[in-house]
Amino acid sequence: MVERELERAKNGDPEAFSGIVRSHQHRVYNLALRMLRDPDEAKDATQDIFIKLHSRLKNFRHSSRLSTWVYRVATNHLLDQLRRAKRERTRRINRPWKEVTHLRNDPRSEDPAVVVNQEEVRQIVGEAVDELPDLYRTVIVLHYQQGLSYREIAEILGVSPRTVGTRIHRAKARLRSRLDPVWRGGGIDGGK
Template sequence: MAKDLDALVEQARAGSRQALESLIFRVKDQVYGLAMRMLAEPADAQDATQEILVKLITKLDTFRGDSAFTTWVHRVASNHLLDVRKGRRPAAGFDELAHLLDAELAAAAGQPEATDRVLIDEVKLFCSHGMLLCLDRPHRLAYVLGEVMELGGDAGARILGISPAAFRKRLSRARQSMEAFMRPRCGLVDPSNPCACAKMVAGAQRLGLVAEERLRFANHPTVDARRMSLEIDRLRTAAEVFRSHPDYETPEAFDAALRATLEGVAAHD
């Protein structure tokens, strides 16, 4: 795959619009998946992905080839995602999330658990994305690269432009924070824990966080609800919860807009 990408890079640099389109479409879902895990909102992730892909197109001549092309893509994406929309309301921390979950669990006591697998999966994905947002951006990014994408310390360090030791330290802190929150609470990592997704569906609906007519995650085209439900119910570590997320793909409308963008770039060459 790396050789194929390198060939496309050279062809795109030489002026081939077809090669440029193929190159961008080969990496768009990787960028979108990273954006989803960093921003959680599909609309925000799509906007960020569009902005990142434009940067890849306009900065392609700066790729020196001293690392894998995908490493460069992740570096450009990571730098963008560390800074994008910092003016928005900061995400809740673990303490605030714990307070919300504890209150909803108390409200759900004695109530029947939900049985709709789509809504249960929506809560699972919504809540786990929310837990990622409890990490600040540098630690969230290190966690996604190291734990979710399972990149090694050297690769993660190159992407973030820090030393391998600094990357490992940042990843370790993020891992410890996530495990400390999930290990005594989350029913996905320990079925004996109090917080179960089926218990939280009614509360999430009441708060407007989850709505059957407005699914954000469980209706994603790459989600196989039955397979995901079986896999996610067998998880035992925090990292496995996030690795079980779907392989996010950009929607068809996004792809159509991206093609129009690429045509516009070609028209100005």
């Protein structure tokens, strides 16, 4: 079914291509949003990624699954965009982690009775993920948000599954050091 749709899309059938867009755009947009941290940029990047996929569809050789190829093109595009933005020094990297700083300085956070609501937890963790280096953020998002296995991520990034594991491990170590003060302060129940 997917194969047939893909062949039709490769032959220029707009209906078939729209099927591919519809089945992948949600995931690609969310990946872009988490990587670029800006809804407008994520929207533009998603469009650019699909335009790129559209123009390269004829070159797709079935050596990997379609979804893997879509993720690979998307990831490369987003990492390139981040690299370019860094070069131009227009990105707001090293943005202060204001929510966590705020919680740490908040006298209430010393009080174990204070429970940070779920939305706040999401925001705090999201900010911590945003601050990870691009390569670490990529694997974290692909694994935890997109639900991909080490092997799938490895195929997308062109590295070994072991490298993926190492990157996830290092990323989590950074996250733990960032988040520890928050849940040690009583904000989040860390089961400790």
